[in-house]
Amino acid sequence: MFDLISLKNSIANVKGFYCDAVNVGMRTNSANSGVGDIDGDVAFIRSEAECEVCGVFTTNRFQAAPIVHFKRYPKEFKTNFILINAKNANAMTGERGVEDINEILSHIPKVLNPLNPIMSSTGVIGYPLPKEKIISAFSKFDYNAKNSYKTARAIMTTDSFEKQIAFRVELENGESFNIAAIAKGAGMINPSLATMLCFIVTDALVPRADMEELLKDAVEGSFNAISVDGDTSTNDTVLLLSNGMSGSYDKEAFAFALNRVAFELSQMIVRDGEGANKVVAFKVSGAKNGDEAKKVAKNLSNSLLVKTALFGEDPNWGRIASTIGASEVECDAKKLVIKYDDLVVYSKEYPILDQEREQRAFEIMKKDSFTISCDLGIAEGSYTAYGCDLSYDYVKINADYRT
Amino acid sequence: MFDLISLKNSIANVKGFYCDAVNVGMRTNSANSGVGDIDGDVAFIRSEAECEVCGVFTTNRFQAAPIVHFKRYPKEFKTNFILINAKNANAMTGERGVEDINEILSHIPKVLNPLNPIMSSTGVIGYPLPKEKIISAFSKFDYNAKNSYKTARAIMTTDSFEKQIAFRVELENGESFNIAAIAKGAGMINPSLATMLCFIVTDALVPRADMEELLKDAVEGSFNAISVDGDTSTNDTVLLLSNGMSGSYDKEAFAFALNRVAFELSQMIVRDGEGANKVVAFKVSGAKNGDEAKKVAKNLSNSLLVKTALFGEDPNWGRIASTIGASEVECDAKKLVIKYDDLVVYSKEYPILDQEREQRAFEIMKKDSFTISCDLGIAEGSYTAYGCDLSYDYVKINADYRT
Numbered sequence: 001m002f003d004l005i006s007l008k009n010s011i012a013n014v015k016g017f018y019c020d021a022v023n024v025g026m027r028t029n030s031a032n033s034g035v036g037d038i039d040g041d042v043a044f045i046r047s048e049a050e051c052e053v054c055g056v057f058t059t060n061r062f063q064a065a066p067i068v069h070f071k072r073y074p075k076e077f078k079t080n081f082i083l084i085n086a087k088n089a090n091a092m093t094g095e096r097g098v099e100d101i102n103e104i105l106s107h108i109p110k111v112l113n114p115l116n117p118i119m120s121s122t123g124v125i126g127y128p129l130p131k132e133k134i135i136s137a138f139s140k141f142d143y144n145a146k147n148s149y150k151t152a153r154a155i156m157t158t159d160s161f162e163k164q165i166a167f168r169v170e171l172e173n174g175e176s177f178n179i180a181a182i183a184k185g186a187g188m189i190n191p192s193l194a195t196m197l198c199f200i201v202t203d204a205l206v207p208r209a210d211m212e213e214l215l216k217d218a219v220e221g222s223f224n225a226i227s228v229d230g231d232t233s234t235n236d237t238v239l240l241l242s243n244g245m246s247g248s249y250d251k252e253a254f255a256f257a258l259n260r261v262a263f264e265l266s267q268m269i270v271r272d273g274e275g276a277n278k279v280v281a282f283k284v285s286g287a288k289n290g291d292e293a294k295k296v297a298k299n300l301s302n303s304l305l306v307k308t309a310l311f312g313e314d315p316n317w318g319r320i321a322s323t324i325g326a327s328e329v330e331c332d333a334k335k336l337v338i339k340y341d342d343l344v345v346y347s348k349e350y351p352i353l354d355q356e357r358e359q360r361a362f363e364i365m366k367k368d369s370f371t372i373s374c375d376l377g378i379a380e381g382s383y384t385a386y387g388c389d390l391s392y393d394y395v396k397i398n399a400d401y402r403t
Numbered sequence: 404m405f406d407l408i409s410l411k412n413s414i415a416n417v418k419g420f421y422c423d424a425v426n427v428g429m430r431t432n433s434a435n436s437g438v439g440d441i442d443g444d445v446a447f448i449r450s451e452a453e454c455e456v457c458g459v460f461t462t463n464r465f466q467a468a469p470i471v472h473f474k475r476y477p478k479e480f481k482t483n484f485i486l487i488n489a490k491n492a493n494a495m496t497g498e499r500g501v502e503d504i505n506e507i508l509s510h511i512p513k514v515l516n517p518l519n520p521i522m523s524s525t526g527v528i529g530y531p532l533p534k535e536k537i538i539s540a541f542s543k544f545d546y547n548a549k550n551s552y553k554t555a556r557a558i559m560t561t562d563s564f565e566k567q568i569a570f571r572v573e574l575e576n577g578e579s580f581n582i583a584a585i586a587k588g589a590g591m592i593n594p595s596l597a598t599m600l601c602f603i604v605t606d607a608l609v610p611r612a613d614m615e616e617l618l619k620d621a622v623e624g625s626f627n628a629i630s631v632d633g634d635t636s637t638n639d640t641v642l643l644l645s646n647g648m649s650g651s652y653d654k655e656a657f658a659f660a661l662n663r664v665a666f667e668l669s670q671m672i673v674r675d676g677e678g679a680n681k682v683v684a685f686k687v688s689g690a691k692n693g694d695e696a697k698k699v700a701k702n703l704s705n706s707l708l709v710k711t712a713l714f715g716e717d718p719n720w721g722r723i724a725s726t727i728g729a730s731e732v733e734c735d736a737k738k739l740v741i742k743y744d745d746l747v748v749y750s751k752e753y754p755i756l757d758q759e760r761e762q763r764a765f766e767i768m769k770k771d772s773f774t775i776s777c778d779l780g781i782a783e784g785s786y787t788a789y790g791c792d793l794s795y796d797y798v799k800i801n802a803d804y805r806t
Binding site for chain 2: 091094125127318319322346351
């Protein structure tokens with residue numbers, strides 16, 4: 001058994017990790033979509049001890065230069081430094097983009113003994129990095145700072161709030177370790193190529209052999225459940241760094257904490273996006289197999305008409321059914337059961353939404369978060385995806401269509 | 404050779420066809436999204452001579468009752484009557500939905516000698532048709548009317564204007580025939596399950612053997628090029644009726660006219676949607692094969708971030724490239740060429756959009772319609788899809804992201 005204790009200030013809690021952010025003139029006030037006090041545009045995360053590192057990256061065929069750069073390191077390399085910038089993705093910049101990264105990273109102060117430093121970028125595609133500006137950050141950073149908040153905000157683009165999380169994991173034997181992460185990404189523009197970045201750091205002594213498996217599992221149940229496979233930006237990145245400085249590890253406990261970190265951050269991303277009011281879990285069961293369940297769940301979470309119906313709090317299940325039917329999976333109207341939370345809104349027995357159940361459905365839809373379950377009644381495949389409503393004026397024509 | 408002469412009032416021009424629409428109380432003013440004088444909610448199209456008929460229908464697994472009803476007629480059946488209603492899709496209504504159609508259609512006045520009558524519906528999913536209301540239309544219709552405009556408007560749902568078209572085709576031998584159509588559907592909500600209905604009528608003497616082939620071809624290059632395959636509503640329907648009353652036919656001329664009718668209507672659907680300002684052709688070439696070209700073209704035409712960039716008149720090609728890269732097709736940044744009309748905005752030779760070309764790109768993007776060409780440089784696959792911008796306030800956060 002183990003305990004999970006929630007902590008504030010994310011990265012600041014993890015032994016041996018430091019972070020800070022500065023403004024080098026890439027981000028100006030007008031660029032911040034009115035979300036207030038974002039200041040930084042270049043940030044670092046470093047560890048005083050060398051780290052095992054592993055990453056999960058975009059499946060986009062045009063992977064940005066930072067990803068190409070990462071992948072050129074030898075397999076299972078170690079690192080102690082990540083540099084992150086907003087406002088420029090360093091994507092579609094060719095070999096020059098990779099050369100620019102090498103040049104920039106060569107300016108990390110030698111006193112920090114940089115080991116295989118990593119760069120990560122988000123912003124506009126197709127322009128070379130402003131190298132001099134970014135290099136100027138190295139003389140401005142406080143390398144012994146633990147400015148989690150500032151760092152989490154510096155990597156924001158269309159985000160309306162910073163995303164950070166941390167846990168201390170206390171093991172039965174009295175030992176403990178810490179895990180923390182920051183992320184950026186906004187649910188509103190899911191699934192259309194908004195870059196998602198996530199940096200997870202831990203002082204747990206994670207064996208190299210476990211890292212990839214655990215990170216992939218965590219990403220599958222979190223970030224992959226909020227976006228459409230294959231519809232990815234050029235820069236999507238999730239990195240896990242472990243410096244082992246707690247000296248402790250328990251696979252089960254670590255996996256639990258890692259999954260929780262990734263899941264909570266993914267929910268923050270879904271909830272973000274100016275005007276998004278609701279987070280909905282689309283729980284598909286009874287599909288022919290897992291792939292078909294996933295296809296349906298993702299189509300539901302990404303359908304504009306479903307999203308606008310959520311905004312309009314329209315309890316009609318027609319758009320749900322139509323989206324299932326359009327998913328090219330095995331399904332049958334006579335076997336289908338659709339529920340909002342525990343309320344059956346469609347089944348063979350209840351083909352018409354009567355006024356009493358419509359009223360109950362409406363009450364459920366008014367909540368900040370609820371579950372739409374679709375049992376296809378074919379076999380055992382299941383998957384849960386997460387989505388938000390679309391609550392902008394533009395959707396009125398759809399939201400009002402039925403009433 | 405042949406001449407194509409554009410005509411007003413669509414169906415009214417085609418020999419032996421009549422149409423009218425009435426209001427039976429299903430459509431109320433508040434339901435019309437403020438587009439003004441829509442009145443009718445039930446309409447008919449009939450022919451005094453029996454017609455060959457063929458249809459292309461949704462691939463949605465939950466095909467609505469009208470489609471099930473149509474498909475139960477013997478292969479190659481003939482008809483002389485179509486009844487159409489708005490406000491209720493008669494979808495997910497099971498066998499009862501089909502029985503309701505049979506009952507409703509049994510009330511067509513006997514004096515019209517109804518032959519295998521067809522029904523078509525659009526509107527909300529999951530409620531039984533208001534049979535009595537719809538049946539009441541039969542005593543209100545003027546069966547000898549040629550009220551094309553009223554009929555085209557009666558089938559509208561979220562449409563902001565009626566969609567109708569007609570041509571007279573004059574053959575070299577002095578003979579002629581007419582073809583006309585009405586359609587409904589709004590591009591704004593493409594690809595998310597807005598129902599598309601299209602009724603094409605002709606007095607050309609089309610041989611049964613040609614009908615299916617020609618209709619399929621016409622749909623592929625028009626309606627299928629504006630929506631995502633498989634992401635279809637429960638009710639999508641394109642019907643072609645030919646009563647042969649002109650006594651004339653020429654395959655090449657008819658195919659040309661039919662393609663033109665379908666293409667023009669599909670462009671009207673793209674252009675529709677409150678606030679849509681631009682129609683953009685996404686012309687993909689040089690793909691590994693036709694399927695990969697189609698995948699890229701459709702992804703581009705449906706990407707929210709591309710659509711918002713069009714609205715924002717942002718000449719940056721980054722979202723185009725990112726969408727191509729996310730399409731899981733063979734591509735290579737070194738071979739890719741992206742053009743706005745004739746202007747190269749990205750290629751290996753022009754990897755960065757300089758100020759002069761950015762200004763020229765901006766001028767092109769200000770136009771009502773233009774072409775975005777993407778040559779993948781791999782092989783010979785090509786496909787063109789059509790899309791519109793998304794010009795609502797909600798998109799501001801995306802449209803402004805870069806500036």
